[in-house]
Every structure is written in C-alpha cells, then in structure tokens.
Amino acid sequence: MAFRVGVVGVGPVGDRILRVLKERDFSIEGAPVVMATRERVEMLADEEVLVRKVAPELFEGLDVVFFAGREGAKGASVEWGRVATDAGAWVIDNGGDFRMTPGYALIVPEVNMDAVSEENRHICSPNCSTIQMVVAINPLHRAAGVKRIVVSTYQAVSGWGQRAMEEFEHQVSRYAAGEPVEFDPSVFAKPIAFDCLPHIGSFKDGLYTSEELKMVYETRKIMEEPEMAITATAVRVPVVIGHAESVNVEFERPLSRHEALEILRDPEQSPGVTVIDDPQELQYPTQADCLADEHKDAVLVGRVREDPSVEHGLNLWCVSDNLRKGAATNTVQIAEGLIERDLLA
Ligand SMILES: NC(=O)c1ccc[n+]([C@@H]2O[C@H](COP(=O)([O-])OP(=O)(O)OC[C@H]3O[C@@H](n4cnc5c(N)ncnc54)[C@H](OP(=O)(O)O)[C@@H]3O)[C@@H](O)[C@H]2O)c1
Known part of the structure; x- marks a missing residue:
C-alpha cells in the first residue's frame, strides 16, 4: 500500500525528512506535497522540488503530514496541525508546541511507540537532545x-x-x-x-x-x-x-x-x-x-x-x-510504526 505524504517546512529538517523517506523506501503515492510559507522551486534532498505555499486544500487526501516548520503562535503546527488532522491526515510534528500538552503522544519509537493512539492523530517528536x-x-x-x-x-x-x-x-x-x-x-x-x-x-x-x-x-x-x-x-x-x-x-x-x-x-x-x-x-x-x-x-x-x-x-x-535521529529519522520511524500497527490509512 502507498501513502499520500505531505511535508510542511523545508529547512534542514524538512530536507532530511525528504531524504530519509527516499532512503528508507517509504511507500509514497505520487510525489510528496511539500509546503512552506511561499511558493518556489528549491533543491531538496538533491532534487528540484516544487514548494507550495501552505493552504488548507493542500492537506486534502493526505494520509500523513510531517511538520518541520517553525514553532510558536505563527508557526506551522499551531496554524496548520488541526487543519491537517481535520482533513483526515496523521500529523507527525518536529516542533515543540504540543509536546507537553496532555493527550498528545510524544514518541521515540525505540522507547514508547505503544503510546500512540487513534484518538489523537497529532503525534509529537521530542527535542533532538x-x-x-x-x-x-x-x-x-x-x-x-x-x-x-x-x-x-x-x-x-x-x-x-x-x-x-x-x-x-x-x-x-x-x-x-x-x-x-x-x-x-x-x-x-x-x-x-x-x-x-x-x-x-x-x-x-x-x-x-x-x-x-x-x-x-x-x-x-x-x-x-x-x-x-x-x-x-x-x-x-x-x-x-x-x-x-x-x-x-x-x-x-x-x-x-x-x-x-x-x-x-x-x-x-x-x-x-x-x-x-x-x-x-x-x-x-x-x-x-x-x-x-x-x-x-x-x-x-x-x-x-x-x-x-x-x-x-x-x-x-x-x-x-540532530537533523536525522534528532528529528527527521525519528518522525519517519514513527510513521513506519503507524504502518506496522495498521493505523496509517
Ligand atoms: N534543527 C534541528 O536540529 C531540530 C531538531 C528537532 C526538532 N526541530 C524542529 O523542527 C522544526 C524545523 O526545524 P528547522 O531547523 O528545519 O527550521 P528552519 O530552518 O527554521 O525551517 C523552518 C521551515 O518552516 C517553514 N515555516 C515556518 N513557519 C511556517 C508556517 N507558519 N507555515 C508553513 N511553513 C512554515 C519555513 O518556511 P520558509 O522556508 O518559506 O520560510 C521553513 O521552510 C522546528 O520546529 C524545530 O524546532 C529541529
């Protein structure tokens, strides 16, 4: 089965997420929908990628969205996390906005993958350290x-x-x-x-x-x-x-x-x-x-x-x-854990 994937944020972590998805042969339907604050073409994971300006309609139909935007009130996951989960996607979030919020799972797959739950599809990845x-x-x-x-x-x-x-x-x-x-x-x-x-x-x-x-x-x-x-x-x-x-x-x-x-x-x-x-x-x-x-x-x-x-x-x-196991790799492993548990669909 292939999954429709989104990535929000194309700094070093967003770049590594695209790399790690390729390296681990994550099964993706079509090309990932890559979003940031403005539209442009950018070299990411050694390829020219169309980066779209983030917008609600871009989340429709996605199975999983990796968030690698900045944090805070105007940050990516505060602005767009709920939009993504309301559209039916799982969110896997590198940012710190929701890590300590009760009800949000904070996951390191080697330690606590079983803490994910279908009740909250917004999963947080911890701080790199x-x-x-x-x-x-x-x-x-x-x-x-x-x-x-x-x-x-x-x-x-x-x-x-x-x-x-x-x-x-x-x-x-x-x-x-x-x-x-x-x-x-x-x-x-x-x-x-x-x-x-x-x-x-x-x-x-x-x-x-x-x-x-x-x-x-x-x-x-x-x-x-x-x-x-x-x-x-x-x-x-x-x-x-x-x-x-x-x-x-x-x-x-x-x-x-x-x-x-x-x-x-x-x-x-x-x-x-x-x-x-x-x-x-x-x-x-x-x-x-x-x-x-x-x-x-x-x-x-x-x-x-x-x-x-x-x-x-x-x-x-x-x-x-810090950019791979401290961020990108951890989030892709979380998505793999969801697939193993038949949760990603
Ligand atoms: N760097 C690390 O070692 C590390 C480790 C663990 C977790 N994290 C977390 O991972 C996230 C990304 O880190 P980074 O180092 O790659 O950051 P970064 O270099 O600052 O890049 C942030 C990216 O997010 C985009 N963005 C910011 N606000 C947005 C919004 N409201 N909507 C859509 N896109 C938005 C930016 O878009 P533009 O390019 O258009 O400006 C940029 O592409 C941060 O939350 C960070 O705390 C980082």
Whole structure:
C-alpha cells in the first residue's frame, strides 16, 4: 500500500525528512506535497522540488503530514496541525508546541511507540537532545532503574535551523580572514565562532533555559517516570551538525561498565544504539562520526565508566545527528510504526 505524504517546512529538517523517506523506501503515492510559507522551486534532498505555499486544500487526501516548520503562535503546527488532522491526515510534528500538552503522544519509537493512539492523530517528536538521551538511557533504566540524571549537552548550530547554519558560516569566514566576527544577536546572543555558549532557548524559572527544561519534562513523559530526577545544562558549540551529551546516571541497583556495555551492544535490548567504546585504542564517538553513512541514524555511545562518587553511578557520552535521529529519522520511524500497527490509512 502507498501513502499520500505531505511535508510542511523545508529547512534542514524538512530536507532530511525528504531524504530519509527516499532512503528508507517509504511507500509514497505520487510525489510528496511539500509546503512552506511561499511558493518556489528549491533543491531538496538533491532534487528540484516544487514548494507550495501552505493552504488548507493542500492537506486534502493526505494520509500523513510531517511538520518541520517553525514553532510558536505563527508557526506551522499551531496554524496548520488541526487543519491537517481535520482533513483526515496523521500529523507527525518536529516542533515543540504540543509536546507537553496532555493527550498528545510524544514518541521515540525505540522507547514508547505503544503510546500512540487513534484518538489523537497529532503525534509529537521530542527535542533532538532528549531523543538521543532516552534511546541510550532507556535500556539501562529497564535493567537497573534510573534514580537521577545529570546531563550536559554540546549542541550543533544546526539545531537552531537554517539561519543559524548560515550565520555560523559567515562568522567562520570572517574569523578565518582575521576580521572582527560580526554576529546577528537574533540567532545566537554572542558570537559562536569559536566559543561555547551555555544558552539554548530562553531563560525560564530557576534560570534554566527552555532547552534544559525540555530535556527534563520530555524525558519524564516519554519514559513515563513523572518523578525522575533530571538536571540539564545545554551548551551550543561551534559544530555544524551533531549533538553530544555527557550523561551521569545514578541507578537504583548496581550496574557495572561491563554489564552496561553488554546491554548497550545488544540490538534487541538497545535498538538504535551503536557502541564505540575502546578508549585504549582511542575509540570513542565524536560529532563528526555521526555523519558517517553507517552511523547517520544511530545514537553512538562511548566513554562508559563507573562513577565512584555516588552509589550505583555511571558516566557515558552519547552522540547523534540532530537533523536525522534528532528529528527527521525519528518522525519517519514513527510513521513506519503507524504502518506496522495498521493505523496509517
Ligand atoms: N534543527 C534541528 O536540529 C531540530 C531538531 C528537532 C526538532 N526541530 C524542529 O523542527 C522544526 C524545523 O526545524 P528547522 O531547523 O528545519 O527550521 P528552519 O530552518 O527554521 O525551517 C523552518 C521551515 O518552516 C517553514 N515555516 C515556518 N513557519 C511556517 C508556517 N507558519 N507555515 C508553513 N511553513 C512554515 C519555513 O518556511 P520558509 O522556508 O518559506 O520560510 C521553513 O521552510 C522546528 O520546529 C524545530 O524546532 C529541529
């Protein structure tokens, strides 16, 4: 069976959705209906694509619409999500507008695909940093029970969207030419070439940023652990694509490095995880590694080691492509999960 597919938003995430659909041979009837704020022809996933100006009639007859627009009141899924579901389509949404709204499923297929329900056809895909952390942590949680997580992120500029990638390129070329680095404070508050900014999103209660709070609340919702203790520090780093995270986990029960690696290396227990962990041989994952073809949809885990400063503690390092597993791939996997459950029709 083939499905009629729509994509709203053609920034780096929209581009990756079209790529991932092709790579995974997602069964599409005709060409996907690709929409953004204005009509034009654009190179997407290495093809010239007609991008239509989003309009209600374009949703008619679609089975599934992937949303990769901007967030907020004038954002794509607030404006068009209901239009799409009213037209009968499933919505799979990369944006953050509805992730924490009761009744909206927040899905990482390796962890909680069974949380989808036909009653609400608007499914949310989590924040990129949350996705890679729960893919790595959930198998260990099942084995030893997570008591507390302390996570620090090292997030690529592409996590902010197309404008941020262009802004970084501009800053880098000025930096390389020995010129003063100009910057647009509406993208990053300070120059990102070459510096690390402990500031992603906006500052909220308790002076945590919105990105840090997303990691706390979204992780609890996905893992169905409303009381789980989590604290996060989110840092933007001068990397184009790929987020890394240093994760310190305290478990209820003992879990050695050896046991954790056995679990993480087992694809049945740890779907989506690839372990790169042989420090003596300088084997550990870096952000560049997640761009390699064999790793592009994986969550790479390494530097697993016991933390003697707490009872039952472990440290690990995880890396993933924020535009693929952190966004596009996760949404296409959700659509595949709907097909497996005979829900997409
Ligand atoms: N980048 C990441 O690592 C990442 C990871 C996880 C989730 N996300 C989420 O995924 C979404 C897309 O991210 P991105 O980085 O690709 O963003 P982006 O570069 O800002 O691109 C946004 C796209 O959405 C379109 N758009 C914006 N408002 C719209 C509206 N009201 N109706 C229709 N189209 C609209 C824009 O159209 P025009 O081109 O016509 O301006 C543009 O093509 C965001 O919600 C983001 O938070 C991103």
